[in-house]
Amino acid sequence: MTQTIKILTLFPEVFDSFLGAGLLGKAVERSVVRVERIDIRAFTSDVHRTVDDAPYGGGAGMLMKAEPAVEALESAGEGTRILLTPRGEPFTQELARTLAGRDTLILLCGRYEGIDERVRRFVDMELSLGDFVLHGGEVAAMAVIESVVRLAPTFLGNEASLCEESHAAGLLEYPQYTRPPSFRGLQVPEVLLSGNHERIRRWRRGQALLATKTKRPDLFEKLELGDEDRELLDEAEMEAAAKDPP
Ligand SMILES: C[S@@+](CC[C@H](N)C(=O)[O-])C[C@H]1O[C@@H](n2cnc3c(N)ncnc32)[C@H](O)[C@@H]1O
Numbered sequence: 001m002t003q004t005i006k007i008l009t010l011f012p013e014v015f016d017s018f019l020g021a022g023l024l025g026k027a028v029e030r031s032v033v034r035v036e037r038i039d040i041r042a043f044t045s046d047v048h049r050t051v052d053d054a055p056y057g058g059g060a061g062m063l064m065k066a067e068p069a070v071e072a073l074e075s076a077g078e079g080t081r082i083l084l085t086p087r088g089e090p091f092t093q094e095l096a097r098t099l100a101g102r103d104t105l106i107l108l109c110g111r112y113e114g115i116d117e118r119v120r121r122f123v124d125m126e127l128s129l130g131d132f133v134l135h136g137g138e139v140a141a142m143a144v145i146e147s148v149v150r151l152a153p154t155f156l157g158n159e160a161s162l163c164e165e166s167h168a169a170g171l172l173e174y175p176q177y178t179r180p181p182s183f184r185g186l187q188v189p190e191v192l193l194s195g196n197h198e199r200i201r202r203w204r205r206g207q208a209l210l211a212t213k214t215k216r217p218d219l220f221e222k223l224e225l226g227d228e229d230r231e232l233l234d235e236a237e238m239e240a241a242a243k244d245p246p
Pocket residue numbers: 084085086087108109110111112113114115127128129130131132133134135136137138140
């Protein structure tokens with residue numbers, strides 16, 4: 001299946017290099033994903049092509065008007081309609097997986113002080129990139145696109161790397177190293193140079209558990225650890241304490 005992603009934005013040019021570079025650029029070139037940009041300003045009817053107006057009740061800044069945004073949404077046709085907004089549901093890897101299974105995603109990017117509240121009635125989902133405020137929805141749309149497209153089976157050609165990476169199974173990824181084995185006095189852990197696949201597997205699992213426990217206790221709390229996991233976590237904690245005694 002070739003997924004289609006339609007981006008509704010006031011700044012289509014923001015996506016130029018994003019859609020042309022790296023693996024995403026290749027995915028677009030090879031039609032792993034079809035991306036369309038729809039300029040919301042094209043759906044204005046006045047000579048000034050007005051897309052914003054002052055908020056009723058007063059207050060700072062301008063709001064995106066409902067009519068052009070909704071007409072742009074309707075012109076995009078069928079698909080999962082998503083409004084990018086800091087008031088939305090936090091975007092997660094699980095949601096990326098859900099969205100990767102949809103034929104067509106329609107991403108509506110806000111600007112200014114946001115969009116007229118009535119536009120919410122015309123979308124299926126509201127997603128937030130996190131608890132911070134961006135200038136516009138374009139960067140959030142890019143994050144959604146990148147995380148969704150890289151889950152396409154034909155994208156990376158490396159299913160294993162998707163299974164083991166952070167958030168795939170509720171865990172952060174284990175630490176990774178590449179050459180050289182020693183950098184400014186910092187050594188690659190001996191086990192990774194051992195060639196012993198079972199030792200490496202156990203070490204990585206212990207490190208992934210330890211990283212999750214220390215960096216993201218909220219995720220760690222949700223894990224159900226088996227006997228082996230508890231043992232590997234103990235080992236990782238002992239190794240960390242030996243390296244960096246309290
Ligand atoms: C300056 S923001 C508007 C913020 C709005 N006044 C509020 O306080 O909720 C302009 C646009 O940027 C996008 N945006 C800002 N922060 C975002 C976030 N954390 N996640 C997704 N989109 C965001 C939205 O599309 C929003 O309409």
